[in-house]
Amino acid sequence: MASLDIEHIGKRFGTVEVLKDIHIGIGHGDFLVLVGPSGCGKSTLLNIIAGLDTSTSGAIKIDGKAVNHLEPKERDIAMVFQSYALYPSMTVGENIGFSLEMAGMPKEERRKRIAGVADLLKIGHLLDRRPSQLSGGQRQRVAMGRALVREPKIFLFDEPLSNLDAKLRVEMRTEIKKLHARLGATIVYVTHDQIEAMTMATRIAVMKDGILQQFGTPADIYDRPANSFVATFMGSPAMNLLDGEIVARGNSTALRLDGVQGDAAILPIPATADPSALTPGQKVTLGLRPEWIAEPGTGRARDVQSLPFTIDVLEPTGPDIFLALRLGTVEIMGRLPADAQVREGETRILDVDYGKAVLFDRQTGTAIYAAPALSRAA
Structure with missing residues (x-):
């Protein structure tokens, strides 16, 4: 786990400014949720943290060290995508351990790491199956396992539950929160669902039109909204x-x-x-x-x-x-x-x-x- 500082990040696509001076800092083991309507810039910010995109201005710091110049693989970050992005020709076990194999980890050590993660996520009985044989919730667990097995400093989640039905969303929301409690991991999680934000986060950043509207604890955001947008966006029914x-x-x-x-x-x-x-x-x-x-x-x-x-x-x-x-x-x-x-x-x-x-x-x-x-x- 690690601290993360997003220091005055700006992003332009040509003349369009999609992120405007975003400044957020979280500590070791925090669960930060970036929440806002579609098009507010939250996924762009996540990609900049991951190194999949570059910022126009500002810096990303992990444990106090700027990582803007580092490639994604050098940042010690693992990302869980909305689409799962599993290899269809590989088994569950092979999908989870693929990054370890590419890193040259010995087979026996790799096997122990995969088994430990599979046990944590309760998918040990699925290790020999292919992704096509899994439910949506099981695929999401495999995608999480692939991130966990690397033991990174920071986990990034990009709307990981949006493809699941309502019942599975609630179940997986609980599982992710349990996982965070067990691991004490630093997590940055993107969603447009304010219920996910309120139930999972230790810190919430509410965004609109590329601007940070408010940053604080769930109680801060709900009880003392900074403006009328935050007041109506967070809460169901709305304020x-x-x-x-x-x-x-x-x-x-x-x-x-x-x-x-x-x-x-x-x-x-x-x-x-x-x-x-x-x-x-x-x-x-x-x-x-x-x-x-x-x-x-x-x-x-x-x-x-x-x-x-x-x-x-x-x-x-x-x-x-x-x-x-x-x-x-x-x-x-x-x-x-x-x-x-x-x-x-x-x-x-x-x-x-x-x-x-x-x-x-x-x-x-x-x-x-x-x-x-x-x-x-x-």
Whole structure:
């Protein structure tokens, strides 16, 4: 395992800038997930780390040493691809041990290394089979085994689960996380799936249009999103965004929601926000996650705002119920336990855990936080 520093990496294809000053650092044994929509530059960044592509600017450092000038085989990195990339004419054992054979490792030592990895991945009984005889999940384990057997400093995963069905994705996600816990390996993992990012990572880098939007722990990203893009991209259902305006209220300020009438239209400034950064007339957006909405008396929140919601649609999912709600003319998603006593078509008071609410500047999308400031990448 090793530390990895991605120092101000930029990448251009002609006049098109696909990576813009990406700066991230992780320590020994970290599990970094690069997440973002298609085309955000995450796979390009992974290829630059691997040495399969070159950066226009910046440096990649492993254990403090720049590796930009090194060929992929000299970086002591192993990569697991989305397509598995197994040799169809070779057995599972031959696929796993191919890199060791090319490196000139003696046959007996190679056999022990292959057997150890196969036992770790629970594919020892498959060593004599060909890839065509394997399921998708088994092929992915073989691809992982081929990377593990080299015992590299860093493992790179490029959307390795995207070809699997939903059930297998969950199973393999768990297996990769177990593997990380056993090996203490340093991993960089690319995905567009925010559930994979939240469940697997020790550190997450959220990207959009080649720009690093936020870098932090899963809790940082989820509870204190740096901007409205991160807030809506991370989480399912997405965070609700309600437009409003800062208004004067006596000697202080308050939030007036657009599209809402009566007392429910005026809310206090959320505790997470910095009132000194707000001025009357400023256009803002209030962020509320669906699970912060609860039936009265059922939540544990200390700072509660009770508001009248109209329930348009109920969507049972098994353990939860998703609710399509309206506050005035504003549409909101809620998430309640499966046994919640709610009915479609009714208007009723629901509690909002307002102590977690986030305020964003509507023009820039940037979150307006009170001290201490959010820790993010430089």
